[in-house]
Amino acid sequence: MKPHCLVLAIACLAIFTVPNLAAAQEDRSPVSQCQAIAQNIPKATFASFSGVAPVVPAVSEGEDVKFTYLGHSTFEIETPGGIVIATDYNGWYRPAVTPDVVTMNKAHSTHYTLTPDPDIKHVLHGWSDIPGEKARINLVVGDAYIRNVTTDIRFSYGLGGSQLDGNSIFIFEIADLCIGHLGHLHYELTDAHYTEIGRLDVVMVPVDGGLTMGADSMSRVIKRLRSSLILPMHRRGPPVNSFISMFGNGFDVNYAPDNSLTVSMRTLPKKPLIYVMKDVQ
CATH class of the missing domain: 1.20.5 (Single alpha-helices involved in coiled-coils or other helix-helix interfaces)
Structure with missing residues (x-):
């Protein structure tokens, strides 16, 4: 030539x-660092990237992640890199600063708002507005990677039946920690759900005793997840002790004097700990 x-x-x-x-x-x-790989779970599909470099969160300058309970099912999560996330954001319980990211659940009006502060850069809905489709969240913001796993919920107001994929379990991967917020969980998780969720070091769990699930059902989910740190939330009706009574000597319990906690991979409890913040007691 x-x-x-x-x-x-x-x-x-x-x-x-x-x-x-x-x-x-x-x-x-x-690419999730927390997602379990299970070969024998039917219908579990994992992504292939065909040699293209995956998106990864920024390297955290520190290792401490701070949790602050704001009310109902809203936690403020602050990453080592200064990213502020508010879970189940309804506009009533707000961090002291405008969050970078808010997650929402459409199960009830107390879990979302359609009029969030316009200065919030990332508003993540746990539902899809397209019938028959799932909400799909895969987002990197600073040193946080955020994804979701959808679950079904019961229709409200006694209508009966279920809304498919109407709830999202949001998962935050920050400073090597795998953090999950169960949202308005109405049904026990399937094997496919557990596979998609993967490892959760910290889990925020509703303990209302029936608006979501009964204490016995919710405790089975928590035992299956095997998280190191369990943060109760969404308490209405029965005392939080109704939930705690479902656990034996394999779990420690700490009734905290305030609503904040800082944790890292190095400081995770060796034995599973149910950490009850002040305003959940």
Whole structure:
């Protein structure tokens, strides 16, 4: 081949390959460090990235993650890199600063708002507005990777039946910690759910005793998750002790004097700990 023909061929190859590479980079998805890989779970599908580098959160400058209970099922989560997340944000319970990210659940009006502060950069809905589709969250913000696992919920106001994928369990992967917020969980999780969730070091769990699930059902979920740190929330009606009574000597219990807790991979309790913040007691 003549030299000028070779140059032309290389140029043509570059024209057709560079856009494809750019498209592949745009389509790349974050990779979960907490998701379990189970070969024997039917219908469990894991992504393949075909050699394209995955999106990864920024490296945390520290290792401490701070949790502050604001009320109902809203926690403020502050990452080592200064990203502020508010869970089940309804506009009533707000962090002292405008959060970078808020997650919402459409199960009840106390779990979401359609008029959030416009200064919030990322408003993540746990439901899809398209019938028959699931909400799909895969987002990296600073040193946090946020994803979701959908579950069904009962219809409200005695209508009967279930809304498919109407609840999202939000999962936050921060500073090597796997953190889960169960949202308005109405049904016990399936094997496929546990596979999709993966490891949870910290879990925020509703303990209302029936608005979501009864204490016995919810305790079975928590025992299956095997989290190191359990943070009760969404307490209405029965005392939190109704939930705690479902656990034996394999779990420690701490009734905290305030509503904040700082934790890291190094400081996770060796024995599973149910940590009851002040306003949940």
